[in-house]
Amino acid sequence: MDIPPFTVTLKNPDIPVRIRQYPISLEGRMGLKPEIDRLVSKGLLESCMSPFNTPILPVKKPDGTYRLVHDLREINKRTVARFPVVANPYTLLSNLGPNNCWYSVIDLKDAFWACPLAESSRDYFAFEWEDPETHRRQQLRWTVLPQGFTESPNLFGQALEQILQDYKTRPGVTLVQYVDDLLLAGEREDDVRKESIKLLNFLGLKGLKVSKAKLQFVEEEVKYLGHYLSKGEKRIDPERVKDKWITDSRLLKYEGILLDSPKLTLEVTGLQNPAQFLYGEPDEKELAHNCMTTIEEQTKIRPDLEEEELETGERLFVDGSSQVIEGKRVSGYAIIGGPELEVIESGPLNKTWSAQACELYAVLRALERLKDKEGTIYTDSKYAFGVVHTFGKI
Template identity: 55%
Template structure:
């Protein structure tokens, strides 16, 4: 342009010649992948004159917070961690020497003679200089960590409303080094340093919170949060802090500009340093926590997406975990994320090495496509109602959280979770109860108890009121009722829509084919035999069963017993595999009673709600649950026997409807052979007494 000359000095914090011109133009020079580029700054010369120059970072300065030194607690501190220094090239040592000398001169490092020693690494930067990296993994393993109170990035941006259109992002430079470390703990962070010129070896230790230490983010985050209590943003402006990254949001450019200058001066006064090159000053589009924020919306950083897409096919469990970590950060943008990454978690649980098959590659390509076409998500407006669509698919609950704008639903985030093993064994309409409760808990992290309307193809309210008691334990039932029925600002509705796409875009559906009666569906799915009636037997055998597994004199013992309900005689009892759980023993006792009722009609009582709920459906729907409960072949045989068709093993079938008896209200199990006509009826009895006799028989058998 003929306006001036520029001199690029990579080691300098800013270019020397042409500095005045660059400030006047509001631009800066930077090197990216070996190419020279221009970065435009919104920070004008007038703005910079209003900022305290002490806040800007330079290599000659270091931040210092006036706070009490932090202490660190290790497990077994009397057993020092002694790791030899990794072999380091001469080039690496020479590259680190200026950095080590700078840190020593600034008081961040000091000489010592410590019983602890951990290695360091030289990491070369793009500009040719070196960064000192301290390998503190062994120290981190032995550290007694404090409870982390760092903000959750998953929900942090919920504090930003869509009305905010201007932003500033402030990155604190070397923030951890501004926090002093108590002298009693400094020996833990010692390392060996050899001068490349003199060959002299010595130990150095940190006097401040070191980078790479597991507690540093938490400790600094708490310290900065306490300091920011003295900074009160102007009305209408929002300040967000995540460790050492700060964001200011407001509706107008002038508001954000003034507040940003005010915050910069406040930080400089407190002894913190800000990287001017990374400052995003009063802009409409900023990058924060790996997201781009613009006009009340957020999107994934394209560089992050490209990094994930360029990853090679994972060949080890470590690489699978790395892939899951990267994908998990983007889960809000991926519909039904939990279901799509099931195959990756299966690779981690497999006992052998990772074997990548063609079907795995196909599933990974689906996820990559979702990332490449990830939608733009709206920032939540806590003053407006939220709409949450929820559905169940193959043991996974998924949905989309939305808000209405100009008559259209705009997605806030795609939510999904894997159901627990127990609920995966329930009918789908009952799984919807668990799914809705899980989705409400996830949505509340974003909505902060704002008005929330849940829409699902399942009539959750009716199922919860009429069918849940037979399947769900009292503790679970109380939890789900509290979340779904008693929570304020929450409503439940039924919809014929089946997936988030239909919900978002209002695709036409054939309601008459999609709608279903949840209560009728549960009856059809759980009814074991077509001739089952809800009537009591007037005759037939009566048996009481019990199973137990407990520790006796330091050893676990298991057993079962079957007691006659008429004579109180112990019909049979015996020990079982000590590795069996109490639930497995209860099921085995029921199986033995069913064998005794072959060709007869009768009633079986049990005091185990688990056994009743499991046997009630003949294990027709419980394969996922049983695979997690039974870890031995004997117990698996019990479950398999109860699944057998009635034409082959009618004796092992059970009826699901058990009337309650007064005054004890003990629920039981009933079984009737298909060859015997009539109805089922519970004779007058004292169930608690009979179950107690069976329990005593089990205890006696275990004691033997």
């Protein structure tokens, strides 16, 4: 778009954000190479030597190709955000009249990449890239608004709104804009058709591209902003209210909660899954080992913490409790064992202890009695059982 470049302001810009690139498998780098080469050839990416660096991720599409995802969360945290002026979708749809029976929906493709980024702000959006064929490492940076940047929707929406101020629709046709999604609605099919062609040509002259796969051209029913529009009425897309636990929006919500938690730090492991280096089709030779068997051996709980009792050794039954008797709280524990299942140890505990603490103390005393011996400990406390099997220690 022929608009002034956008400038981004960061808090503490003199302290660069430096995050090393996550390990990417060979398959992932091979999948990203055509996309990165294309972006470089179009001038959307350029080489640089920036003090800033944030990682990228390869995301595989259903068709087998890869999409470049830039992890800009740390940059987003440091960005001085402008006041958002994105309209409410429900307010936009309420402006449509009941006589609108024909619609066109235009989805702009790679819309953010049509907005230039100021030279002074480009270093903030640099990442490291290693070519899988030449093994050359370099830094690349965006020359346009990158996807994943918190300000991109707001900035693009305002820029497009200013451009559309020069566009006038004919009487009887309404134009609705929400970020990069455009809707034309009218009473007559011919008017909507002519207006759709006119708008597509206008957008093309402004340097904007349209997603042909998502284009809904002059139809009586269309899907727009999660609603179906038909004969002047709107209804929510059933997929939005379908009973699904794992949804993109829900996962995004939980991710946002985790990222905003001051007591939680998310770190990316430096270890790599060896399976990601298996490139190509497997041969017909006999496998050296069964991966599932190996995983089970490495991840199963310790043998001494399994729920099956030992065939040999002592058997001890433990219990602990804390309750109020005649207005006073009393706490204690007991251990039962031996051939006659007699009380072999018991005693009072601190009256401030909870029942769970008493149960744990009983297990601890039983473990001390079985030191250097074999034996099975029985407890009716799910809490004590969970602590031992989760942590392997008390």
